[in-house]
Amino acid sequence: xxRLVERGLMYGNLFEVATPVLVERYNEALERLTGRRTLxxxxxxxxxxxxxxxxxxxxxxxxxxxxxxxxxxxLLSVEQKRSPLLKMNFSTSRSILKRFIHENEAALxxxxxxxxxxxxxxxxxxxxxxxxxxxxxxxxxxDADTIDRTIAKADELSELVERFQVEPDGWWDDELxxxxxxxxxxxxxxxxxxxxxxxxxxxxxxxxTNHFNGAYIFRDTKRPSVICKQPQDDFxxxxxxxxxxxxxRSSIAMFLEENQLAEPLIDAKDIDAEEIIQQxxxxxxxxxxxxxxxxxxxxxxxxxxxxALRTKESLPEEFDGLNDLLRWLEQGxxxxxxxxxxxxxxxxxxxxxxxxRDLVNMLLAELMPQDIxxxxxxxxxxxxxxxxxWNETKRTYVAxxxxxxxxxxxxxxxxxxxxxxxxxALKELHDKRQREAPPKQPxxxxxxKRDDKSRVKKPTRKKTKGPWGGTL
Numbered sequence: 001x002x003r004l005v006e007r008g009l010m011y012g013n014l015f016e017v018a019t020p021v022l023v024e025r026y027n028e029a030l031e032r033l034t035g036r037r038t039l040x041x042x043x044x045x046x047x048x049x050x051x052x053x054x055x056x057x058x059x060x061x062x063x064x065x066x067x068x069x070x071x072x073x074x075l076l077s078v079e080q081k082r083s084p085l086l087k088m089n090f091s092t093s094r095s096i097l098k099r100f101i102h103e104n105e106a107a108l109x110x111x112x113x114x115x116x117x118x119x120x121x122x123x124x125x126x127x128x129x130x131x132x133x134x135x136x137x138x139x140x141x142x143d144a145d146t147i148d149r150t151i152a153k154a155d156e157l158s159e160l161v162e163r164f165q166v167e168p169d170g171w172w173d174d175e176l177x178x179x180x181x182x183x184x185x186x187x188x189x190x191x192x193x194x195x196x197x198x199x200x201x202x203x204x205x206x207x208x209t210n211h212f213n214g215a216y217i218f219r220d221t222k223r224p225s226v227i228c229k230q231p232q233d234d235f236x237x238x239x240x241x242x243x244x245x246x247x248x249r250s251s252i253a254m255f256l257e258e259n260q261l262a263e264p265l266i267d268a269k270d271i272d273a274e275e276i277i278q279q280x281x282x283x284x285x286x287x288x289x290x291x292x293x294x295x296x297x298x299x300x301x302x303x304x305x306x307x308a309l310r311t312k313e314s315l316p317e318e319f320d321g322l323n324d325l326l327r328w329l330e331q332g333x334x335x336x337x338x339x340x341x342x343x344x345x346x347x348x349x350x351x352x353x354x355x356x357r358d359l360v361n362m363l364l365a366e367l368m369p370q371d372i373x374x375x376x377x378x379x380x381x382x383x384x385x386x387x388x389x390w391n392e393t394k395r396t397y398v399a400x401x402x403x404x405x406x407x408x409x410x411x412x413x414x415x416x417x418x419x420x421x422x423x424x425a426l427k428e429l430h431d432k433r434q435r436e437a438p439p440k441q442p443x444x445x446x447x448x449k450r451d452d453k454s455r456v457k458k459p460t461r462k463k464t465k466g467p468w469g470g471t472l
Contacts (some may be wrong), residue, residue, distance in 0.1 A: 049074030
């Protein structure tokens with residue numbers, strides 16, 4: 001794994017904690033949350049305050065998330081928002097915490113300038129021992145405070161200020177005034193510089209969880225469904241009836257289609273489908289070369305294809321299916337039909353633009369594990385698990401490829417693979433689809449008739465006699 005760390009592919013962009021002040025603040029928050037302190041004088045933390053070095057010291061990867069349900073966070077700086085989230089049990093945790101920091105950035109900046117903020121993602125479930133407990137998590141409440149209880153004191157001071165202004169005898173209540181002055185010494189002027197955190201409750205819609213060997217929960221779709229690796233019998237007590245096994249490709253494909261969650265690459269207007277398919281062919285060829293222990297690091301596409309041709313007989317069905325699709329895109333002819341049972345089927349899809357696009361891309365990454373780029377971007381836990389099982393040839397190739405093609409310009413690589421999801425780009429794509437859409441007939445179901453001047457003529461209705469004479 002050190003090869004990934006050295007290339008910035010693992011534990012990259014972590015926030016460094018190296019000053020005595022920050023280390024002490026972290027220890028105070030850690031002791032408040034877990035009753036433990038670290039002996040390290042420097043370490044690196046992720047978005048949540050989790051430090052791989054401390055996890056190794058404690059021999060506990062869950063020291064901030066003991067039951068894998070209500071994750072605890074330590075914020076030393078709002079700059080942690082730029083860091084990844086490691087050891088993620090729920091796919092929604094990162095987006096929830098980033099939104100929380102973004103919507104309360106001014107208050108959190110003021111708080112972390114003098115103290116550590118410790119946070120807990122709270123829900124109504126404290127342990128997940130049965131599959132049905134997953135659906136009990138509907139709202140996530142963020143409970144946050146500092147070591148000196150600044151937020152709690154600020155809330156209390158705000159209530160006292162309101163009493164002072166409303167109660168008729170507030171001006172003569174010495175005890176009330178004394179309490180306000182005492183709290184203000186810790187919180188400052190809460191009227192001019194409020195430290196109240198505005199947004200502290202978030203909805204938990206569709207999500208992925210690492211519990212029960214990994215499961216995708218889609219409860220906000222037309223037909224609520226679960227896609228899992230565990231035997232379906234383990235979900236016998238689950239409130240959702242449609243439980244799909246990850247190996248049931250036809251059912252997953254039908255689910256994605258009926259809920260309009262994915263689309264063929266060739267139908268996407270904002271990406272280069274040919275380039276993506278060619279890249280996936282390269283990954284499959286590299287996999288084949290690695291399996292035969294042929295050195296494949298730092299090879300050009302032409303050299304990679306030349307080496308792969310030597311082993312053409314052993315190339316998998318994924319290669320043949322995608323190659324037929326690429327040939328059709330480049331040369332025309334008969335369009336190949338890939339059914340869900342074909343190993344190349346999911347390699348020909350991408351998630352549509354919708355709120356759960358990242359979740360669907362995560363699912364697709366598991367269904368096409370040879371696409372190392374999408375697997376790394378969308379499902380890092382699965383990527384690291386796969387990486388640990390590869391031989392040295394493939395590890396070298398993958399690390400070199402990601403370091404040169406992804407790390408150098410992450411935004412560009414994401415746009416090329418998933419499209420540009422900025423508001424301006426989405427509007428431009430919408431306008432383009434509107435322009436390319438066939439014109440609607442102006443008279444509903446009636447056929448459009450045009451004369452020589454291409455003017456639309458309103459279709460005539462057949463006249464019939466009414467019951468009192470005349471015509472209708």
